[in-house]
Amino acid sequence: MSRIAVIAGQGGLAPAVIAALDAPLVYALDGFAPEVPATPFRLERLVPFLDGLIEAGVGRVVFAGAVRRPRLDPEAFDPRTAQLVPRILTAMQSGDDAVLREVLRIFEEHDLTICRVDEILPDLVPAEGVLAGQPSDADRRDAARAAEILAATGALDIGQGAVVAQGLCLALETLPGTAAMLDFAAAHAGLRPNAKGARGLLYKAPKPGQDRRIDLPTIGPDTVDQAAAAGLAGIAWQAGGVILLDRDEARRRAEAAGLFLWARG
Structure with a gap:
């Protein structure tokens, strides 16, 4: 062989x-x-x-x-x-x-x-399901909006992530990467229309037409910490299209921080 x-x-x-x-x-x-x-x-x-x-x-x-x-x-x-x-x-x-x-x-x-x-490593790419916490109806709407945004920007080869809160895009992933995007979103959290409304989420997905043998989006325990520091409610991603590193530790940190983890179908 x-x-x-x-x-x-x-x-x-x-x-x-x-x-x-x-x-x-x-x-x-x-x-x-x-x-x-x-x-x-x-x-x-x-x-x-x-x-x-x-x-x-x-x-x-x-x-x-x-x-x-x-x-x-x-x-x-x-x-x-x-x-x-x-x-x-x-x-x-x-x-x-x-x-x-x-x-x-x-x-x-x-x-x-x-x-x-x-x-x-098949287990690195989760199938559809909620792994921690529970996204609210508002979170589900924000995830749908984020998926729509990434589907539209994918052809521009910008990035594979977005932060959406209350239907508004607070940040898009660009060359500096996910951590920089979440830092930006944290700095502009006050732009959410309703301070007591949905906190927003990080959404990740491959670009439309992307060759999935290389450069799949990746999240892990550090991403959970960064999303929590940004004040987000959770992380969602396209089921079957995103790598989740150290699933047990990511779930533990999400539960400790009160965040949801959701592989969205």
């Missing part, structure tokens, strides 16, 4: 995936060191890197964790990878999702199969 390689990004997902596999090879994009030991590689030498995977007997690859778009050094490209530059630059004009899809195609052209995280 072929070996499996993990392309490890930042955050808690890579360690969880690596722990579930039998002696995987672990790599990381240079400049984005994960929380686990990993061999670095550069995108400018992507083809030699893929050759090395094949020589090591790798047939399957799983991407786990957050990686931002690297700065490319034109002088660092080897001749074969340089031939891919027009494809990558064209994809960059359409946003990060397009770049990721193009990178996946290049991996597949080298006979490497891309595995989804939930193929390895």
Whole structure:
């Protein structure tokens, strides 16, 4: 059976995936060191890197964790990878999702199969249901509004999260990430029309048409703490489309803080 390689990004997902596999090879994009030991590689030498995977007997690859778009050094490209530059630059004009899809195609052209995280750890992607607390009718309306917002903004490749309270969008996730969005929402909580009304929620979902083998939205215990600090009532997400790290600890913290956790169908 072929070996499996993990392309490890930042955050808690890579360690969880690596722990579930039998002696995987672990790599990381240079400049984005994960929380686990990993061999670095550069995108400018992507083809030699893929050759090395094949020589090591790798047939399957799983991407786990957050990686931002690297700065490319034109002088660092080897001749074969340089031939891919027009494809990558064209994809960059359409946003990060397009770049990721193009990178996946290049991996597949080298006979490497891309595995989804939930193929390895199905429990990391919760199915529909309430995991902690209980969203109110107002919370359910806010979640529907947030889902509508993310469906509309997804094509713009902005982010995978929104904070909605009383039908109003207090914050959208952008390049700085979820924690920065929640800090912003906390600073503007006073914009809610009714100070005694619904406190609002964080909602996460993949972008429409997103390749779910890579870059799924991720939440975990730290997200629960951040949502509580922002004064929100809970966290909702698209069932089957969001990774929940350390489910038991996330549920414990949510219950302690009086927040709900809801995988919305």
